[in-house]
Amino acid sequence: MRPGGAWWQDAVFYQVYVRSFADSDGDGVGDLEGIHSRLGYLELLGVDALWLTPFYRSPMADHGYDIADPRDVDPMFGTLGDFDVLLTEAHKRNIKVTVDVVPNHTSNQHAWFKSAMAAKPGSPERDRYIFRDGVGPKGEDPPNNWVSAFGGPAWTRVPDGQWYLHLFAPQQPDLNWANPEVAADLERTLRFWLERGVDGFRIDVAHGMAKPPGLPDMDPRADALGPSHYYDPRWDYDGVHEIHQMIRKVLDEYPEAMAVGEIWVTDEERLSRYLRPDELHLAFNFRLVLTHFDADAMRTAIQRSLTVPARTGAPATWTLGNHDVWRQVSRYGGGAAGVRRARAMALVELALPGAVYLYNGEELGLANVEIPLAEMADPRAKTSGAEFGRDVSRVPLPWEGDLPPFGFSRNPRTWLPMPASWAGLTVEKQIEDADSTLSLYRQAIELRKTHSAFGGDELEWYGAPAGCFAFRRKGGGLVCALNTSATPIALPPGEVLLSSSPLVDGKLPADAAAWLV
Template sequence: MRRGVAGHRRPPEDPPRPAWWADAVFYEVYVRSFADSDADGVGDLEGIRSRLGYLELLGVDALWLTPFYRSPMADHGYDVSDPRDVDPMFGTLGDFDVLLTEAHKRGIKVTVDIVPNHTSNRHSWFKSAMAAAPGSPERDRYVFRDGRGPDGSEPPNNWVSVFGGPAWTRVPDGQWYLHLFAPQQPDLNYANADVRYDLERTLRFWLDRGVDGFRIDVAHGMAKPPGLPDMDPRAAGFGGGEHYDPRFDDDGVHEVHQMIRKVLDEYPDTMAVGEIWVHDDERLARYLRPDELHLAFNFRLVLTHFDADAMRTSIERSLAVPRAAGAPATWTLSNHDVWRTVSRYGGGAAGLRRARAMALVELALPGAVYLYNGEELGLPNVETPPEAMADPRARSQGPQFSRDPERAPIPWEGSLPPFGFSRNPRTWLPMPPEWAGLTAERQLEDASSTLSLYRRAVELRKTQAAFRVGDELEWYGAPAGCFAFRRGGKGGLICALNTSASSIALPPGELLLSSSPLVDGRLPPDSAAWLV
């Protein structure tokens, strides 16, 4: 076949560049807890803007902002009353535009949280539904049903809320509405055209303002199976484990993600990542098909204890899922819903050593990485007294289920609370005085600090040629309680992890970085190292 006139061959085309998110380091900003500019004790958008220099210094590629939309704050912004406006607690739309513009000037992309599964019960739609009759168009936007039993006094099925108790609340006319989370968060009905159109409208509103993508809350929710069959009572929380849980991961949810993807495809270089608590690997891979999500959180590392063999298994399974779908892997060790790594790995000095080691493991892996604000400071959970807890789960399920311990505000500077987070000493959650040694200011000046470790690791990830050799992992033989892998074959980065009680010899290579100082050239327990 003729390919062109002799002497006029086309120059070879450069291979397509990977999408920016494929290996990006994202940084989750829990907006309430990051930086407070107006002295009300709650973080805000202007506070984030004022700390962009720090984020640039840390080297992150993109931000994920938790919800800052209008909300009664029953679940700290995940109960949205208007998804296309900023709650006055956090600022204005003008503040958001300035933050976005200045982040982009620094080369930092901005993604925002979208909460499509439910609204606030103060949303205008739900107010209309409550005022309307059963069977009305207003009620069809939500999941209203008649109750069971001769007088309809029993819930329509046996579903339970993720926050504890039944997933149904009865209204004065006798019907029940579904809420998979708090009663103030009624679930939407995605079989309704108004609901689908409104989500599209919200996506376009923020994309038109220039956001770079979305984190989709409860991305395995939205669709509900016909007939709303009972769940296996042993299924609990997200995903249901091995037991039948029709509350989540219904096949119809993929139509919602296909709609979202069609919108995103109209805006070049934008992306979506899903919060997906699905345990079945094959079902998880479906969310990453080419016409659905770009990235999907895989929480296996979050759920794995500090043991090299268990971690290796989690890594291998976590790589297999996106590989099967032709998508990048997505790694995270913490977020605003789970214990901080220092506390999860045992707390104290040992917990900090292990958290530092796992930071190097995570940042060595191919794919996108999500860091949680304060993780880079080595923050532990905060012992929050029950009377100071703000999380609705603490009220509905008990203090032991509170997510407040991992949500305390960030310590920036100084020697006393609120450590520069706010000018108001009464912060929305208390800050412990013992954080004086963990402030960003103090750690920036200490080459051995956790913040310095993260900065160096993120810098090497961007600049070191060994990260660009390839994405396949090759595992070394290693002593019990240890592992070592190399990325991309010869010339690739080597990462070694020691979870044993003894120091070990490192694989051959030049040391780039270690989470703890070597002892006589050997990697000590609870440590990781990078080599080339």
């Protein structure tokens, strides 16, 4: 951590997809005690903080992002006592713990929504959500043309004829943020977890929540998660900033706590608004996720991303993967080439100034797993088709042994099937192998934490051959070179600290990156 800075400014966060990390009770689903049992691994990896995906009470229509009670643990994952033990033990190892909050919607099994369904149109119970009359002679058409991010209409009709809004699955009704009860309930949730000792929050759909008056139609060409070049009132409405200001007021009472927003906004000026001094501490910038393996494209993505911290004074927030997107190995072409490129991009990302979020399993070099549609649990796949399914990047982690479930669980029937081909990628196989992807991540994180070359918030760029780039951290002096061309290249002057692939006659091979000082 930089001297005098907040702990999160340059932290390496590790996203634990709770269902898929480690299963302690043999039901084939990961849980809190499973995470607790693997804290030694996370300490060895060297990460500063965890982000836990939702473990709250939920019918699991969307793997826990449909929350029935945000202030209790679902029995599938354990108990509040299990959470408290996990938090205490993580803190003993100097690992911070942050948790998800989902302010845009609840489960349709939440007590509020059950009350709304039992109440009449126009009632206070319905006003906590977004119920509207339909259009057409008998109200048989939805109130507007909004579509769900999971595909299909964003409205579902209830027996009395009204419709309710859900920007995701029908089991995830959107809350009405114009109702003060909604803000009061989120504040209660934040304080509940802060008082237990959590170190911060990841805010799901942080560019959603607020809806414009009148709910005007969207341009049907707009992207699913938007916003895009087309008019899309579902996302990034200006009223959302009042919600983040409310959240920040609560967090400011807990000086060491932070919040990061999931914000699918690619316009840097609009993204910067979420990082004003009275709003979020960090905001995911997804440009690197959306950029293919090409040095020029990556350089542009990095430069554009760095304009956000330059505008705001807040740190950049980098990530290459999460539970909603393809794994890097598959995104960069799959096979051996995909692994080489994913390793290279890990060094690029960890060389950049700011906070970094890793996704569990990327440090093992895992690729997507082909899963038949019949075995997918993701509601987006069921609505939009297998090619849109996110379960391909959510398969449980392989820990040890030669056969599935590789120590993830005692139960061979894991919630998603694990491929036998992962036998060579287990933590056990990689941890003592100096050339493994896991060893590369461990070395990179250790150097990032301890080497003085990682100082400074600005980059300067070198001239580089076609298909390559090199930048230097101003203030620290670290040089990072990336080769996305087909042939080895000469490295800039300096001592090589680390490379993602062995050098070839002193040159950086194709699909590789290196650090120099």
